[in-house]
Amino acid sequence: MDGPRTGRPDGAHDAGRVGARVPGEPRDVPDAATVGPGPAHRFDATALSEAETILAFVESLSAVEDLQTLLDRLAEGIARTAGWGVAVLSVYLPDGGILGSYRLPADEQQRFLASMGRTPLASRLAKRARIRGLAFPGTGIAYVPHTADLPRSSAFASSSPVEGGTWHPDDRLFVLVRTGTGQEIGVLALDEPLDGRAPTPETLAPLRLVERLLALGASLLQERVLARDLKRKEKAYRTLVDGAPVGIYRRDANGGLVSANPRLAEIFGYPTVEALVDDPGFIDLYDPADRAAVLARLADGHEVRATDMRARRRDGTPIRLRMSVRREPDGELQGIVEDVTDARRLEEHLQRTQRLEAIGTLASGVAHDFNNLLAGILGYASLLEQRLAADPALGPMARGIQETALRAADLTRSLLGVVRAGAAEPQHADVAAVLGDVARIAHETFDRRIVTIVRADADLPAVAVVASELHRAVLNLAINARDALPEGGELALVAERDEVGPRTLPPDAPCRGPWVRIDVRDTGVGMPQAVRARLFDPFFTTKPRGKGTGLGLYGVYRFLRAFGGAVEVDSLVGGGSTFRIYLPASRPSAAMARRPGAAPEPARAADVGARILVVEDEDAVRCVAVALLRAAGHDVTEASDGEEAVRRFAAAPAAVDLVVLDLVLPRLSGKEVLRRLRALRPDVPVLLTSGNVQEGLEDPEVREGLRGVLPKPYLPVDLHAAVRSALAPKAPAGLGHHGPT
Numbered sequence: 001m002d003g004p005r006t007g008r009p010d011g012a013h014d015a016g017r018v019g020a021r022v023p024g025e026p027r028d029v030p031d032a033a034t035v036g037p038g039p040a041h042r043f044d045a046t047a048l049s050e051a052e053t054i055l056a057f058v059e060s061l062s063a064v065e066d067l068q069t070l071l072d073r074l075a076e077g078i079a080r081t082a083g084w085g086v087a088v089l090s091v092y093l094p095d096g097g098i099l100g101s102y103r104l105p106a107d108e109q110q111r112f113l114a115s116m117g118r119t120p121l122a123s124r125l126a127k128r129a130r131i132r133g134l135a136f137p138g139t140g141i142a143y144v145p146h147t148a149d150l151p152r153s154s155a156f157a158s159s160s161p162v163e164g165g166t167w168h169p170d171d172r173l174f175v176l177v178r179t180g181t182g183q184e185i186g187v188l189a190l191d192e193p194l195d196g197r198a199p200t201p202e203t204l205a206p207l208r209l210v211e212r213l214l215a216l217g218a219s220l221l222q223e224r225v226l227a228r229d230l231k232r233k234e235k236a237y238r239t240l241v242d243g244a245p246v247g248i249y250r251r252d253a254n255g256g257l258v259s260a261n262p263r264l265a266e267i268f269g270y271p272t273v274e275a276l277v278d279d280p281g282f283i284d285l286y287d288p289a290d291r292a293a294v295l296a297r298l299a300d301g302h303e304v305r306a307t308d309m310r311a312r313r314r315d316g317t318p319i320r321l322r323m324s325v326r327r328e329p330d331g332e333l334q335g336i337v338e339d340v341t342d343a344r345r346l347e348e349h350l351q352r353t354q355r356l357e358a359i360g361t362l363a364s365g366v367a368h369d370f371n372n373l374l375a376g377i378l379g380y381a382s383l384l385e386q387r388l389a390a391d392p393a394l395g396p397m398a399r400g401i402q403e404t405a406l407r408a409a410d411l412t413r414s415l416l417g418v419v420r421a422g423a424a425e426p427q428h429a430d431v432a433a434v435l436g437d438v439a440r441i442a443h444e445t446f447d448r449r450i451v452t453i454v455r456a457d458a459d460l461p462a463v464a465v466v467a468s469e470l471h472r473a474v475l476n477l478a479i480n481a482r483d484a485l486p487e488g489g490e491l492a493l494v495a496e497r498d499e500v501g502p503r504t505l506p507p508d509a510p511c512r513g514p515w516v517r518i519d520v521r522d523t524g525v526g527m528p529q530a531v532r533a534r535l536f537d538p539f540f541t542t543k544p545r546g547k548g549t550g551l552g553l554y555g556v557y558r559f560l561r562a563f564g565g566a567v568e569v570d571s572l573v574g575g576g577s578t579f580r581i582y583l584p585a586s587r588p589s590a591a592m593a594r595r596p597g598a599a600p601e602p603a604r605a606a607d608v609g610a611r612i613l614v615v616e617d618e619d620a621v622r623c624v625a626v627a628l629l630r631a632a633g634h635d636v637t638e639a640s641d642g643e644e645a646v647r648r649f650a651a652a653p654a655a656v657d658l659v660v661l662d663l664v665l666p667r668l669s670g671k672e673v674l675r676r677l678r679a680l681r682p683d684v685p686v687l688l689t690s691g692n693v694q695e696g697l698e699d700p701e702v703r704e705g706l707r708g709v710l711p712k713p714y715l716p717v718d719l720h721a722a723v724r725s726a727l728a729p730k731a732p733a734g735l736g737h738h739g740p741t
Contacts, residue, residue: 085192146170165196253331269314371691374713379624428462449488456495461585477520484524615645642668663690
């Protein structure tokens with residue numbers, strides 16, 4: 001025998017601990033020899049004893065839930081009932097693991113498990129087939145004498161034979177564990193018969209009882225395994241459902257909510273799943289029209305997949321959902337709900353951004369062409385005004401043309417400011433003029449019951465910002481005040497010099513004063529603290545859906561951050577609101593003192609006699625520029641496209657003192673013309689002009705070496721100032737911008 005006297009038969013070659021997995025072990029052993037239990041015994045005292053034994057055996061096992069404990073009791077009970085000293089039981093689990101019941105010393109157990117791991121699967125299956133072939137006819141009981149050709153494990157030491165017995169120490173006895181349907185699920189190895197005798201066909205009765213007990217035990221084992229697996233699956237399912245990032249629910253045929261997961265409760269604002277399930281009004285949180293459409297589709301036998309629905313949270317907050325629902329044959333509805341509120345908001349923002357980009361592209365082209373037209377109108381109007389200055393009737397008309405054209409130019413710049421926010425370079429903006437223009441818009445477009453008041457210090461400094469963006473920021477605040485005055489009231493726009501600055505200022509703030517403070521005050525409904533705390537959040541709005549984007553005040557905040565400013569808000573419910581914006585004070589520019597219709601400055605002697613090449617494709621603009629420069633005493637050559645400009649310059653590069661170059665030209669672009677001129681003469685002085693000059697200045701190759709920038713449309717005084725600056729002995733430190741304000 002390969003085992004010690006305590007009986008550790010190597011027939012338990014497939015035994016292992018709970019859940020132990022032998023590499024390559026199949027889930028089910030092929031049923032090569034399906035053998036059911038033997039024929040029924042007659043009803044006599046022996047049969048009654050067996051029945052009582054079986055009943056007691058079943059009762060002892062039925063209350064056991066743990067698989068290992070059940071297996072241990074099954075093996076011990078069989079050994080005790082059948083009269084064997086040792087019973088080693090191995091059961092193959094559906095998941096491929098092995099459940100074993102055996103008691104071995106630690107060293108022998110280690111050798112035994114190692115031996116199993118080294119034995120190839122093919123060898124193990126062949127050994128089992130050999131055992132089946134040695135079974136007594138009509139049974140699953142196999143007596144394997146020591147003389148049989150059957151591989152034996154070397155993991156165990158030999159034991160001594162029983163004196164006077166017929167059982168040899170190397171004999172083996174196996175009972176195949178089969179269910180009531182004949183499926184083989186394990187093997188029982190028995191050793192050390194108490195009577196010391198080897199079994200024969202005539203002495204199999206106790207072993208047939210073992211077969212019956214094993215069949216009953218196998219049924220209990222299968223039931224416990226299935227129950228364990230079911231609990232595991234239920235736990236895994238519950239974990240999956242409860243942790244899902246989407247809402248999951250079931251509704252019965254009557255519309256009642258049967259079950260839901262925590263995410264669904266969270267989406268609709270319920271504190272717990274129980275609170276959600278117990279609320280009969282939950283169904284009313286869905287938009288009625290959207291719910292009816294989903295139910296109609298389900299009634300037609302269709303599944304609803306990834307359909308957008310409108311709904312609201314328990315507190316009334318509107319939300320957007322994406323829902324998939326199907327109806328089961330019993331009428332139950334199973335659904336998945338995803339909160340896509342943020343995603344839809346971002347999509348809408350992206351669509352708005354894309355629309356703005358398209359508008360920006362269109363506006364850039366329109367602005368260039370429109371500013372060219374305005375440049376011609378302004379130029380001719382200026383020439384007319386010079387000739388008609390003494391005429392009391394016609395002189396004002398010429399000035400009126402100028403004023404109208406300048407207002408159109410302001411409109412064009414405002415349009416570009418909206419679609420190209422932050423792209424322009426800062427200039428010294430006149431705050432008083434901005435407040436006056438916003439007040440004019442308020443007077444013309446706001447409710448007549450709103451009284452607009454404007455006040456600005458007489459010596460108010462300029463601020464270094466993009467004027468159009470400042471205009472838009474103040475206008476946004478004025479519109480915000482208008483919305484707070486549904487019944488009318490007072491709107492005040494006040495600008496003052498401020499030496500103290502905002503109450504809170506970051507330590508790294510670039511400016512410590514002085515400041516220009518702009519107050520936008522209203523006597524409206526005011527705001528609670530909860531609204532004030534989120535005023536400048538992107539997409540936050542208190543307006544009804546479709547009435548506000550939540551970007552107006554956010555744009556004000558971004559504008560102030562971009563130019564080193566700050567904002568403070570005071571508001572009281574029912575007591576109005578005050579927005580105070582602070583901008584660093586800057587030196588005033590000469591352009592701020594100029595107003596439409598002011599007489600152009602006369603050309604000084606230093607301007608006379610320069611040789612200037614004017615490159616402009618618009619005939620009206622070119623003719624006006626040439627006439628103004630020639631009237632100032634310059635020697636002017638003109639070109640109407642890029643190729644002509646390069647050709648004229650190449651004829652005598654050193655003879656040109658200044659090139660007035662339009663950025664957008666036919667045949668050769670202004671950028672390409674500039675590159676070729678610099679190739680012919682690297683230090684060529686260039687004054688750049690364009691109806692959308694900022695777009696060209698985004699290219700560093702264009703900006704480098706320029707003597708100045710002249711945006712269209714421009715007044716004669718702007719042209720003369722730009723030419724004087726460009727003809728100066730040294731180029732200015734930065735790009736000078738000249739143009740009407």
